[in-house]
Amino acid sequence: MTFVEACCNTPPTNAEWVNMGVDKVLPTKVNGEDRLTYRTGPKDSKRGIIGVYDILGFHPTTYQFFDRLALANGGFQVSVPHVFKEAFPAAQLMGNRPALREWVFKHGDYKNSHIDALIRAAVKDLRADGCTSFSIIGQCWGAWIAVQAASEEDAVFLAAGGPHPSMMSIETVKDVRCPLILLASKDEDDMIPVLESVKHKNFAVESFHKRFENMRHGWCGGRGDWKDPEQFKAGLEAIQLFAEYFAKVVEVSEQQ
Template identity: 85%
Template structure:
């Protein structure tokens, strides 16, 4: 699998945001090591979300996205693990697709980089803090990781998806065990067939898709410039769509 072309040659924006959450060490070691996660959201919420950033790692717009998502509706506890153990050098690799893919494959492989165990540790941390339901959302490459986590036989996730998804195809979602919410930009392939491909699974909540034709790849993450009114408006719309969807799947689960 490879990232879409625009993902490999577009720089992040210079954005600003004052983080609302804090980093914490996960109680469960991953492959024998302590790992960090960024935690944000109201302490009283019982609805958990695992967030996964894009290949640039943490960035002000990504923090803003997850902080705002955590406060949407009645609030969610959001946990965004530090997926990469080293600082992402992706910005220096832009334009060199083979080198970029080599780095991502080495440091961002779901199994070999122990991201599966990291996500499980983040879920257990949320559960220990009182969460009783869980969804997972990833940006760009992160959507692909989220789908893999939601395809595990023991997955607890009620929904999975993300904005401007990369490497998300009919093939990669074929084993997913929960409904999907995919919000594409003008730069991704048509995601509607991907969403339609899982509808035969008859999940309690139907999968959802929307295409933001006026937005570019990464507008909710590192390539987002939310000082731009149009991007900010689209970012808030995306957050509301995700929050409403994650609320819906949690409510349906609570009443089953």
């Protein structure tokens, strides 16, 4: 399982954004510890989204992406847990794929780093605030985490996926229990075979894919700078596609 090459050699940008949400301590401890999550979006929405940032962690465009997603298509309550307990050392690891991979799997393994429990705690928190439906979205490596969460036997997610997904393969999605939405940049592998591989599951909503050929890996997260008009336009389009898709899976679920 390998990272997209651009993920390993493209540093974060110096973008700007004033956060619309707030950090809060999750009411449920994870492995005996208090953990933080970033909460944003209208508190009266019953539609919840769990977000997973890319390997760079929280950066201005990451916050902007989730803040804008929370307000799109009628609004969602969005919870983005602080997955890494220490900051990713980008200056040391960019360009060194083996070292980068070692750090991420040491600090961000789905089971060993208790990310599974962290996501469950974030879902429980959203449910306590009135959410009755849930989707999960991850950026880059986060999309791989999102798919693992959506492959659990007790998964509650109606949809999973993310922008510029890394480490995505037919093997990755073989156990997924909900439809996928994957928005690739020019740097990722072909996602169509991945989505074709889950068609036999006959989900009520068909999986969705679009490739943004003019975007580089990470444009919706830490490597994005939406002061660039082209990136901003593509970012808003991605948000709208995700919001429409997540709203659709909720609507279909409520009709069943």
